[in-house]
Amino acid sequence: MVTVTILVVNFLILHILPTFQSIFEDSGLALPLVTRLLIEISNFIGKNFIALTGIFIFVILAFVLYFNSEKGKLNLDGLKLRSDLYKMNLMNNFVSMMKLLLQSGATVSESINIMAVFAENAVLRKTLEKSARAVYKGLSLSESLKDSKIFSEMDKSMLKIGEESSNLSEILDSLSYYYSYEIEIRQQRFLAVFEPAIILVLSLFVGFIVISMAMPMFDLVNSI
DSSP states (O other): OHHHHHHHHHHIIIIIHHHHHHHHHHHTOOOOHHHHHHHHHHHHHHHTHHHHHHHHHHHHHHHHHHHHSHHHHHHHHHHHTTOHHHHHHHHHHHHHHHHHHHHTTOOHHHHHHHHHHHOSSHHHHHHHHHHHHHHHTTOOHHHHTTTOSSSOHHHHHHHHHHHHTTOHHHHHHHHHHHHHHHHHHHHHHHHHHHHHHHHHHHHHHHHHHHHHHHHHHHHHHHHO
């Protein structure tokens, strides 16, 4: 929907508006402020299209190169963790994989090492690598994650209960069920707000352009 709207807006500004502009200029009517603003934007884009395209490509490449670097990945993944929904998905994947590894016969330290290798989030990977080193030194999993900001206090408490009761797999299963339920609820809430919001914003963009073109046309018709 966003792509179609961008294409429609570009078509209106770069192809349709210049045609109407010549009609408006020949009529000699004073154009509304919004129409003049839109014409200036259209002229600027038309005259500097190649330069603007080059700048856009350069900025995209700069972002790609930066976020492919180690520092860039850490910063980007740190920003992702600000989203509760993303963090919940990350934790759900963690507890599900941890449960499968333990049930397959892997030790806690082996499981942490395996997940550190395959972790998609750079911040989580560093956390798991630090946790694995602490577990090798004799700390429990919950103790090794004590200073972690990714894992919530509830996660740490549940892991501690699982370790003390020797039911870590069952605790992980409970956490997986909890996160799956919360993710589903939050996704539904997010979509319920996001879809109307994006439709409203896109409608405002298209509506602004249509109104800017329609207002002088009405003035032109009334003056005849």
